[in-house]
Amino acid sequence: MVKPPTVQKDLECTLEELCYGCMKKIKVTRDVLTNTGFVLMSLRQIIQEEEILIINVKPGWKKGTKITFEGMGNERPGTCPADITFVIAEKRHPLFQREGDNLKIVVEIPLLKALTGCEISIPLLGGENMTTLMIEDIIHPGYEKIIIGQGMTITEEEGKRGNLKVTFLVEFPTELTDEQRSDILSILEDSC
Template identity: 65%
Template sequence: MQHPPIHNHGFNERHEFRFRRHCFKNRSMDAFFAPIPLRTTRTKSPAPRPNSYKNNTNGSSENADRNGFGENQSRSSPCKRNDKPNMYSNLTLMVKPPPIERNLECTLEELCHGCMKKVKITRDVLTLSGQTIQEDEILSIKVQAGWKKGTKVTFEGMGNERPGAYAADVTFVITEKRHSLFRRDGDDLELSVEIPLVKALTGCSLPIPLLGGETMNLEIDEIIGPGYQRVIKGQGMANKKHEGSLSRGNLKVFFVINFPKELTCQQRAAAVSLLGHSG
């Protein structure tokens, strides 16, 4: 007579529990607390704003309860989760470095009419394994008409990346390139024009260059003396005083009189006869 097989469930369960308990007890605790490589968050701002600054908070904490183990939690009870916030995690140690400033040189024409400039930068980037590599970026900067030197354009998070810190910002500071003809005075432009003495005394029509390459004729029917100047309205720098409203300053024309370096006897006599009784 065959007896049915006997299943000792209690023995097998106790044996399996002891086996797991033995393996867990002899397992190295380093396996539970091995560092996990973190991925650095990279923030790119495709639309920079003048004088903008933002402190990103996308960073991760290396010790902050990522596997159910908080730093305040005892390692002897890995199955118990600590629901209290970890006040000493690396998240509280993340800092925002100061922005990296670079000069962006613009001509008077670019600042007056606006333009699009592309700048190549090379920055340090953290890989997933924690290594630092260099990466090239092309940043597009839309220069607005009416910008002045000293205007700042900030790209958030496009600077160097460092462990334990947020990525730095990159700030471009607008500078003015020296012009061969014009000098800027606020919203006005100043231009010096040389004129012969005979035209300064008798009047003339002079071609005056304008910012941008155009010219205009300036009619002069009066005597040009020391300190004489003419003002051409609306031919200076752009000025955005109100939103959606763009005006321009004036162009101030100064005259430099070219006196002859020498005169013949006949010329001297003619000058005396003509001008001897004028003053």
């Protein structure tokens, strides 16, 4: 018997679901052949049937990972049932971006703190806050801090996670008084 092409569907997951793993239940409606009638004159009829498919999303799965359910697609006379393949797609996260096993976040920081140092609370995936990030350097364009082990779960290495890359966006004032300009000019002239 001929097997029809695989039916492919996206399975959207949040970064949290892909980092920590989860169970997804997907309702699928498919055409199924049934036998009706007499023994000698068997008639085949197509009816629609609902199935619940369960996918255990493993920690660390990446966009593009495929999960196939063999024979769970539509049935047609003279063919085998089609397979259904779900392809992992990442939902956009409001704070984090994924880069392989690492996460990236952009944090805004006032100019004063960028120049003088500060302690910053960085949000972590899953809602926790990390308040111990002490910055004593001058934050300049392209400045990045890496927090070890706060990225995505690494599938191949149990218990290990990638890193969190924190990039800083310095908030500049939109207006300065003449006195502020003068003060800044004198301070910066001394540093050159």
